[in-house]
Amino acid sequence: MWKRYKRDIYALLVIVICIVLANSISIFLTNPNPVLKRSGLPLMGQTDYTRYIDGDNTIDPNDGYTKQALGTAAARQVQAGDMPYWNHDEGIGFPLLANAQSAALFPLTLLLTVQGGFLLFQLALELIAGVGMYLFLRKLELDRRASTVGGVLFGLCGTFAWLANAVCNPVAFLPWMLLGIEYLRNGTARTRHPLCIGVIFSLSLALSLYAGFPETAYLNGLFVLGWALVRTVGLEGSRWRYYMNLGLSGCVGLLLAAPAIVPFVQTLSVSHLxxxxxxxxxxxxxxxxxxxxxxxxxxxxxxxxxxxxxxxxxxxxxxxxxxxxxxxxxxxxxxxxxxxxxxxxxxxxxxxxxxxxxxxxxxxxxxxxxxxxxxxxxxxxxxxxxxxxxxxxxxxxxxxxxxxxxxxxxxxxxxxxxxxxxxxxxxxxxxxxxxxxxxxxxxxxxxxxxxxxxxxxxxxxxxxxxxxxxxxxxxxxxxxxxxxxxxxxxxxxxxxAATKRPAQVEDGAVQFLRTNLDQQRFISFGPIQANYGSYFGIAQVNNNDLPVPTLWADHITNKLAPEAGDPVNFTGVYSTDLAKHPPIQEFLANIDEYRKIGVKYAVFGENGITEAQAASAGLVRVYDRNTVWVYELPHPAPYAESDLCTIQAQTRDQMTAYCHEAGTLVRRELFYPGWQATVDGHQVDIQQESDIFQKISLPKGESKITFYYAPPNIVWSWILCACACGILIGTLLWRRLR
Known part of the structure; x- marks a missing residue:
């Protein structure tokens, strides 16, 4: 076996070496970790970013705001043994899996939680792409030299060089889908069992959909579809069998990805786009x-x-x-x-x-x-x-x-x-x-x-x-x-253009908020940029995400920041007119609305707010260090409250109520399809309160309350995924036993 594949292994090693060499600056000289530039936190021992050339190391800042911040939040939930369905730390609660860009169920997302994980994530994508292109070109019967060059060119393609957000995730699987098409085409005439020859196509299609950017996956799919149709030329008598094999393999791939597809499609109808x-x-x-x-x-x-x-x-x-x-x-x-x-x-x-x-x-x-x-x-x-x-x-x-x-x-x-x-x-x-x-x-x-x-x-x-x-x-x-x-x-x-090594953010403000925030929230006007609350595990009302739940988008526009522009970017930085409507001015004008959603702290850059402005709004500075100022709001609403009961909240989802008589519980979490609640093990209805919150009825006496979220129809999605896995495993075993 070694002699048979020795030259191909050497060629693949060349691809790996070239890709690692191309990333050597990030490995040894600079640090591409997005938290250094995107979080808004100061660097330890530095007053500004130091780099070798001007410009930026990636085009889209969502390498940090969505891929890293939300991806890390999802990965930590998976590592804790939970399904990454919901994010308590964005807005007043956001769907996590359904919003796609976190790539919550994508295997490589787990790398984001380790030291240097973001760079490892990108390297893995590039290697997958390069190896896939090499194998595809070899399947087309190109020689090893040409296939190696093709593998290097695609592994180091311009999309990976310039974009590091979730856009580039599905790109790694494009050549693998093409390789799957070639196996389907070449195997059609030799076997009557389509799924045996469609495993690569099904798996690469599913991974492309799990990778976190449906638009790229869809457009790549159009190219793959075009290739699949062109490759019918020359099949003649076996053409219809090829179509059947392709269709079955594609359906299996979609079923495998059902837990990612179904929540995303469903959330579009209740979201601002x-x-x-x-x-x-x-x-x-x-x-x-x-x-x-x-x-x-x-x-x-x-x-x-x-x-x-x-x-x-x-x-x-x-x-x-x-x-x-x-x-x-x-x-x-x-x-x-x-x-x-x-x-x-x-x-x-x-x-x-x-x-x-x-x-x-x-x-x-x-x-x-x-x-x-x-x-x-x-x-x-x-x-x-x-x-x-x-x-x-x-x-x-x-x-x-x-x-x-x-x-x-x-x-x-x-x-x-x-x-x-x-x-x-x-x-x-x-x-x-x-x-x-x-x-x-x-x-x-x-x-x-x-x-x-x-x-x-x-x-x-x-x-x-x-x-x-x-x-x-x-x-x-x-x-x-x-x-x-x-x-x-x-x-x-x-x-x-990335930050020179060594570099590390000063996280004193983060530690302060972790210690004092409890189950309430904070808003940022610079430091700890939108979504980085999710990265650090602290509840932040800012969001930089798409889609945005319609109820939350309307609340931003109508109550919190009417001049903030598109609620997709509720970051505390943008405004329709920064001169006339600076974000801090809007915050001060609507501060009561922020208190109503449980905002306890506001985070500013140094001199981001004057003492006169703070005093007039009743804000008290409780932290100021390294250009980060934290102010406490007076009397923020509690996360969970009841008119006739005493509530002890162990977590955001687990609470105990002591009621002298029957009452209600208001939970300041986003009212959204998929939330359910039980009281002493019995399911109760969740009602909509103040347009955006959740409310349930409580009986007299002591009650144990549990809230839990699962996207609608997610159980059926997992069943379909399991069936697809069973079909693939079964057909492979059948072929081996035969």
Missing amino acids: GVHDGEALKHAGLSWAGLPMMFVPYVYGAMSDAGSIELLGTWFSIGGYVTFAALLLALLGMFATKYPRAVRVFLVVWAVVVTARIFAAPLITDILSVLPAMKETAVYRYLTPTVVCAVVILAAMALDHVAHRGVSRKMRYTFGAGTATFVIVIALIVWSQIPGNTDTTNYKRWLILSVGIAGVVVGAISYLVYAPRRHRRIALALVTVVVIAEAVVLFAIPQL
Whole structure:
């Protein structure tokens, strides 16, 4: 067995080494832990972040607010033996599993609770993606060199380099789904048992859905569906059996993921969806000025450090990049006749059409908006991984074809014309942006670096295309090294913008709140940013999440912060007009409403509130250290209270009531479908109180009260999941025994 797979193991080791090398800056020099930048807490012994280059190490701050903060909260519940259905520490209670972005049931989420877990999480995703792409390309019968290059390119794809939030989680399983399709196709003619050959597809589909970002999983699924349809070419007599096998395997994958799918779908009907509700995203796309960034990533400068407002907007919205080497090799891959024409045409058409949609090309945008959910999804960001995948496959095909069949005349002509066209178009767009750039010195450095890297790439691939045949082996070796080196360098650059090691947050305010908060809540206006209460295990009313329960969203808009803007970002930082309606001013004006939901403390940055403002609202400063000030509100409402009873709350879910006569209990937790309560073991109805709270009736005497939450129909979801697991295990055992 070792002799049979020895070369493949060596190739996989090369992929692992390249991915680890590309992350070496994060491993040894900088610390990508989002808590350092996203939590809003000061760093121990430092007054500011120190880094090697300006800019940011990742585009979307939800690497911290949702993936790390909510993911850690979910992981800790799992480790405690609880199902991560509900989060007491966000808002006045939020669904956790149903909101998806925490990836609550995704196995890799457990890594977030260990030292350096966030980096390990990202490394695991990259390795899964790289290994999956290698195995997929080998299944397509590409040689090991081309498959290794493809594995490195996809493992270090631009989505992983630029995004670290839950968006990138499902991307790791895209090549595995394609691999599953190939097993289904090749096994259709040899076996009559579909599930035996569909295990990889079913498992990778399920993991993609558990990974925490339904939009990416859905768009990846469209690419996989297109690939599955294209691969019917050549099946002839066994085509319908292939369709049946694919459908059955897909159904099993969906059943496996039912505990993630069902709660998410159900929560949409009782949630505020922000810009995803309606057609606000139907024609949204990137500015064409950002086109060079997709292929020459740092031509405008470091991440989020561009010199014009337009480009800053593009930085925040872009979903990754394709390396210039992969793009040029893909030009050759268009004519890699070793592979079916239908496959090559599909990959080219997908890459071109989807890129046009990313940049909101009018006709294509209107056509694609007919597809389900396209109007409500930020496709301009989340479709990028499929473009990378298509280009990487074409690039690997090109290397394999050239190694075994040489360079055809069509390849030479296409490469020359295509390269010239790309260079001219990119140069013209970049040139048009120079007047808008405010930091021309810094801009020129990045421009020189980008042109230098692109020049080396063009030179190496040109040598492969135009050199005499006797130089082919040397040219292939050179191109292999250059392609991998470019991918490693481009991937490593953003890591220089992370905080230098060693770095650690000062958590004195967190410890104070843990000690004194009890079962009440706090609100932040800077330090301990939204959702990081969940990360630290302290109840925080701020939220930065999507979806947002409708009752809570309406309460924010109507009672707590009418000028805060979209309640998706109830962070204590944003406002529709910061000059006229600063968040602190709104808080002071509505402070009674905060007391009614049980807010005991307000957390500010140093000098975030004046003493006069605090005194007028009755706020008392109880903690001030290292730029974090904590004020106590007067007379906050208790978490659980009764008109005729004495309540002792052991936890938020376990209480004891002593009633002189029958009464009611008001629990300041969000009224939401799925909550149930028992009194002395007997189930009682939960009523809605003051629009957002829960209320139950209590009998006379001493009572033991238990609240528990489970998403509606979750039991049936787990039963379906168990049935799917049983089917897969049963068919594998059946095949082995047979």
